[in-house]
Amino acid sequence: MSQPSSSASNGTNQSVPTQLDTAELNRELVSIFECPVCYEYVLPPIYQCHRGHLVCIHCRPKLTCCPSCRGSLRSIRNLAMEKVANAVFFPCKNASTGCVLCLPYPEKLKHEDICKFRCFPCPCPGTSCKWQGLMDLIVPHLTQDHESIITLQGEDIIFLATDTNLPGNIDWIMVQSCFGFHFILILQKREIYHGHQQFFAIVQMIASINDAEKFLYRLDLSCPKRRLTWEATPKSIYEGVTEAILSGDCFVFDTTISDIFSDSGNLAINVTISKRNS
Template sequence: MEESMVEKKSDSSSKTSSSTEAGAEKVANSVLFPCKYASSGCEVTLPQTDKREHEELCDFRPYSCPYPATSCRWQGSLDAVMPHLVQKHKSIPTLQGEDVVILTIDINMPGEIFWLMMQSCFGFHFMLVLQKRRKYGGSHQFFAIVQLIGTEKQAEKFGYRLELNKPQHRLTWEARPCSIHENIASAIMNDGCLIFDTFVAHLFAQNGNLDIKTSWIKRFTHYDTCRAATTDMAIDGLDCNPLIEHLLLCRTVTSVLQ
């Protein structure tokens, strides 16, 4: 009899404790806290349980210096990124307009190197980085990464096209830009760039130099969140299949032999 009464009291205490915890959790979730980047302009308020997740992706979190291959540890607001690049990294050439041709000189230069260009249009600055990296085994790959000096939401409003052209050859890559909140290493890991090897680079190069045409459109709505890549090639007397094996594009590759 006594054991039965003890069990009932224990069950009652457990239910009371659970009810108290549930009530406390409900109260905690009803209290909204400001983002820790509120002083930088974020107006979001949210429960404590959701606060950390939001702050990890908040558009108002500090931006790191987007200049590649450097030990620059600068961080600051979005508005301060361009002034920082101009003052501290003065060697970046800038082209104006929606359609430009970027010349990358001496792609046969030994070692792991990068070429950098800024393009200004639609009131924004876009940064194109062509990076040459060594693969396992000693061969090299080229990575063409395009970043917006802006937020992820702003990047979703744009689309770009990269073109490599040569008589009877054309390679086209279409995608959305990355925000500079996503660094170059992440863009490569997340398939956010055009990738090709030295075979393709030499196919389109002239005297060791590679021309990359970059075109921009606003309100990019024709593609979903997955980047899309297409190749359109007309090659006389050459089977496309071996060439396509060298086109290590990130998501989708389509070859058209005309």
């Protein structure tokens, strides 16, 4: 009498886990971490209400009771869920704009800061523009929706800021294209305290932080027998310029200096973009 094949028996009675099973399990686990308020993910440190419901650390300070059971919110740490979170791969928050990566949560947070599918707000300061979009769409937005912004070609150009002697807060913006990249010159006039105004000038590069560090920009104010120069690394669009302006990490000068270098309120700024020496 012939014996049944052991390999045939194993193939009939046992199932082998597949990659699809693992992916499906991860999706099920990820769904457990969805915040019921903002629908982002609840990431460590994870706190729960007295019945075990979760809410993310960003929404929790805004709530007076649990959004799921209306019970009281207490500082109960859910260590078990934090351990589970360490084993889950969370999708990048930019999945809706094209990112397909799923990462452990510490790597997810770092990745999202530099993700190429990240959406950026309009870089124009002092406006109520609510536009947001991918990096490649920033310059088309500026040129199409902000008619006062001019675009100049070349690594060494002169930008003319007009009516700098007018009172109040004023912004001037210029897009400079060279070396295959776009650079944004931002010039702001702000009242620092009553009766005292200052100018802040900085160049932002529409590129990654690594690309921005490969370049230098120089801003020159000049007139007969005088020259005032600022040189620095451009700020990446990923960094923004607000903090640099607030901390004075940019070209700063007051109205007295502006009057020296301007002609009837028109201030010429020589903007030079150069590559760093390798």
